[in-house]
Amino acid sequence: MIKVALMPQFFGWAGGLEFLRNISIGLHSVADKYDLRLVIALNHDFLNSPLYEIFTDYFQQITFSRDIIYYDAVTTDLAVRLQENSVSVVVAVNGDLGATFPVPWISYIPDFQHKYFHHLFTEHECFSRETAFAARLRDCKAMLVNAQAVKQDLQIFYPWINSKRIFVLPFLPILQPSWLDIEPTNAQRKYQLPKRYFIVCNQFWVHKDHSTAFRALAALKDTNVHLLCTGTLEDYRNSLYQQELKTLLDELKITERVHFLGHIPKLDQISLLKGAQALVQPTLFEGGAGGGATYDAVAVGVPVLLSDIAVNKEISIPHVQFFVAGDARHLAVLMEQLLRCPCSRLARSELLQQMHENQQRLGGALYKSIKYTLDVYAQLNEG
Template identity: 35%
Template sequence: MRIGIYVQWGVEGWTGGINYVRHLVMGAAALPPRLRPHIVLLFDAAQAPALHCYEGILPLVDEVRVVSGGRDADGVFRVQDPETAFAGLDLAYPLPHGFWNPPPHLPRVFWIPDFQHKRLPRFFSGQELANRDALFAEIAGRADMVVLSSEAAQRDLAEFYGVEADRSFVLPFCTVGEADWYTGDVAGAMAKHAVPGGYLMCCNQFWAHKDHLTLFRALARLRDGGVELPLVCTGSVHDYRAPGHFPMLQREVQRLGIAGQVRILGLIDRGDQIQLLRGADAVVHPSLFEGWSTVVEDARALGKTIVYSDIDVHLEQNPPHGVAFRAGDPVDLARALLRSRSGFGPTAGTEREAQAREQGAERLLRFGMGLVHLARAAVARRGAR
């Protein structure tokens, strides 16, 4: 089996896409020799400035091919000399959206992260809603296989686009800590970012659907009751769909009187973020919608207590040290934080972290085996058409 992993994210800063590709390679490479596919990294030339994001996985692949492609004015993705770029591959995944004409032998396999525009249309412009609907409908019509990260997303695909179960495939991704995660300098990261001890951590982009507002209001409610919980936030402060969202949150922090306990770091180095997570008392994840949450998987990989909104995907992920609260309800979030405080505490160097690390190897194997099963199913379906 020869599988190409297509690198199409990096320069735009979407860390979710970068981590997804990295773990696809890591999972496939972790399989025993009799199951391990020949791994080809298909590196989009446009992503050359982001090569450093993928340096850690280069030793794991058998071959690297540079693919020159781009999107035309109609949104169609075209690859120069596709017969050479994809020669000998059983699967190339995930194909760029709009790449409708790969070589005839290659299964048309696309990944759709989520259907937020259907469940939370208020966060999208009319044009964005129309564009996403048109794109996903075309994928639904053209794909041999549509890959989702959760059963919740698979249900949405069937409900909104009529794709039957035998033409969709659920491949939940995982986070597996690298060796330096568990030996890093927590105190050094805290000092570097001027973070005090005893803090909660929220690792979400400051996008409207991530719902920091509910978290801030819960903290204010707790403070009014005599419980002050410091909070550290990481993630981009720019939301292209709502440029005024972050300034509104800043004003709300001031109005609620919690500015002294909320530290917003913005985008920081991934290594620093991991060390701050290890040093945090707990993770809080109030998001209103996810396709499959990297934050939840990071918490699982580090053995963290995580207080999360009760959306379908989070309940499906079911992290071992998780406490759910009603999404969008600051009162219930405040209660959940109080209820879970007995499980708070840094996990760096603890038995809980060691157990999480051991379990990560098994999760990575499952993810890698899932990719192989996807390849087999896609090849079989392509051959049957």
């Protein structure tokens, strides 16, 4: 048996925890085929953090069993706890366990945003990301990334890295079957929302470019259509950003048509997503194609209007339409088209078939990285 551990401590944002949830589902889908067992390693400090509530919200939707172990710190008892529980490999560590860590581990880098949008980071943050990424690349035997674009960045910024140890997880949206039974009207009533709306499901970070979505809404001829925004409202890098967006809404005279819901329970978000005309994803930068919101929208068969940045163009499926990033007029044209001619949505059976195929492909891609890593460690031990 191969025991595979996941470590939520290293994923300090909601989208990161969703990524980890999807990895767990992918691994479970091939557990019998490859004799895998999932282990969740929880840091005691993480249990007392606000993110633990988000973690439990996401993972309580998963019905399969997994072992849970607890540890105090990476530098003290983590290795002991993993070895006591016969963990074979730790997967997707968004950090550095070190070259001499006794349990095989696979690293993860989300993106190189600081290289392209360094103005959104402090000088210290840029140096911190740079040194952290370099350290984990130096110490890990294999690394997971979420897109070909990230692997290409790795090869550009670190041309001496052996590309064979970089594993790309393809765009494979994972559906929770229970989502298919959720009625959109439930959350619409709960939050007292209109029936006709588009939705943006992003944290309010500057690079998510909510302003383009707002300008597009203002350009629509149908003034009865609204826009819902879910996600944490603060960007720690710009404390004034939320107020700047609200000022823009006032200037565009659409304040009453835009609803800031903040971070809401996952099932409420899925409910509202299913009731939307489409997901609007205006993001200017992502480490994975489309970001987590696009994963969810495609999983439940909701149309997506997506910015045409390079990483997003790795998606090639029906009902995902691209607009020029930052071009509110182009986005408004696509929104108008959807209002006039709504897309037909996949039937339940088609969504379930898509889910099954995606889970298997994701599990297979993850196992490939696990086998490579275990083989490398075995060769080192033999040497």
